[in-house]
Amino acid sequence: MSQPEINTLESYNNLALEIISNLIEIKALSPENGGYGEIDKAEYILSLLDFTDEIERFDAEDGRAKKGIRPNIVARIKGERQRTLWIVCHMDVVPEGDLKLWESNPFKAEVVDDRVYGRGAEDNGQAIVSTILAGKFLSEQNPELSFGMIFVSDEETGSRFGIQHLLKEKKFSRDDLFLVPDTGSPDGSLIEIAEKNILWLKLEIFGKQGHASRPDMFYNASRRAMKILLELDEILHSRFSAENSLFDPPHSTFEPTKREKNVDNPNTIPGLDVSYFDCRVLPSYTNDEVIELVRKFLDEKQSEDGFECRMEVIQNESSPPTSEDSEIVLRLKKALRTLRGIEAKPVGIGGNTCASFFRKAGYETAVWSTLDGKAHEPNEYARISNIIEDAKVFAMLALSA
Ligand SMILES: [Zn+2]
Missing domain, CATH: 3.30.70.360 (Alpha-Beta Plaits)
Known part of the structure; x- marks a missing residue:
């Protein structure tokens, strides 16, 4: 795959802005945080997935949520191989916190140059948009790996109705690769592969x-x-x-x-x-x-x-670490070398991310994205350029070894 072709993702700039803005404006708060759940956001995301080969739903029942469910969406684009690269995003957001600290309405997208402000812009809206754009691009290519898109509920409040429910209901292959774009660094040079117990x-x-x-x-x-x-x-x-x-x-x-x-x-x-x-x-x-x-x-x-x-x-x-030599890490490093000319570094963290659920279930999982680290803060924002550049990385991971 030559780079000029992957650069066609840059033509999705306006689409990226439109989707991230719509996502910010659909307030998806969990019932614990005083909201009605993720169903409206899930329906919006589903309306964008007309380019996929398969869509499955693994909704969890939750009487407190709108329509009584916490939606979990699994969509796939078939590649040459059955082996699938899964990108895992979450639809729920945290509350806005102290409104006085915000310079704009947290649930109305505010665009300033490259930045789009709003609650959930970075965490985890950016990843949702990058994943959809990469999927749309790959549906017109013939990727080596199948490309899987996972949109879960309930990440911010324990994952019981989200990832934990999904891992009980859906059988993934031991051979599959998982990427969770939920933390990262401003230049994308850090790949999280392990967590302290x-x-x-x-x-x-x-x-x-x-x-x-x-x-x-x-x-x-x-x-x-x-x-x-x-x-x-x-x-x-x-x-x-x-x-x-x-x-x-x-x-x-x-x-x-x-x-x-x-x-x-x-x-x-x-x-x-x-x-x-x-x-x-x-x-x-x-x-x-x-x-x-x-x-x-x-x-x-x-x-x-x-x-x-x-x-x-x-x-x-506790969860077992993902090896530095695992395929997801090696592919990520290679994609970052090719697309950005950087040598990414595997790191461990002291916290606990939703990647631990996949690692515990025996799947190789990396946590990676490019972001300024504004999650849960007032005036949270995402950069459109990061959305596009991360979409290129996601696409390249699936294209070829
Ligand atoms: Zn998050």
Whole structure:
């Protein structure tokens, strides 16, 4: 495939502007965020997909949403091979937040030069438009890979009615490739292939409550907890000290975060301290190893003075990394070299994206796009040039190896 041909995507400029503007104006908020769901946006997207070979619906039932459903659309253009490159986009957006911080109506597209402002412009409208444009272009070519377009609901509020539902209902091939264009960098040089494991622990350290003038008769849970937490902090950092330069920071992090309020008055010795740890663990360790260490440590503390130390796991998420040598990553790097002359770098992140659901299900998944990073902010925008340039990359990924 020669580059001049792929450059015909530039003629879709006005179409890109029209679609992104329409998407911004259809407010697709999940019921948790006070909205009626994604059905109107899904119907608009469906009206644009007349160039595809197959369209399937995997709607999830949700009585709170308009028409009682949370739509999930899977469309495909057949290539020479059955093997499919899937681009995964989400239709829902987050609320506008504080309206006073916006310089325009968040649900009305405002165009300033290359930028289109509005809630959901970048997250994830840009990806929806790039995917549709790439699909439209590929339907007139004869791509090597089949090109799949996935538009899901409920990404911002847990994916239960979106990706998780889809992965239960739809059988993808182990051989398929997945790209989630939901985070990225301004020049498109970062490909996210791994996420740290996330583990949230709630620790309850007990003592004996009583008058502050009689520490000889009571046991201060707050003082006890401070010592225990600091010791645990050190033990976790030294036991799980591996480094991996894919990530920034390159090590696991263990942060004591929330502390629940204890007694109401300054002259009472608290009898219970409740604190939390946010742990982001390199994938070379398992969360179970961390949990076991903490449990053993707390058991020791408990046996020292006979007062209880409890632990509860609040959040426990992990997904296997996608290999740097996986086909989706190699194809992406090649496309970026050809189209942009850049050497893209695989990276890991400390957060949790919807790519983890695909990785957990055993599919090679990369997270990539070109954006300024305005998701969830006031005055969110997308650049039309990024929409077009990312569409070229999506198309090239499917065209040939
Ligand atoms: Zn998003």
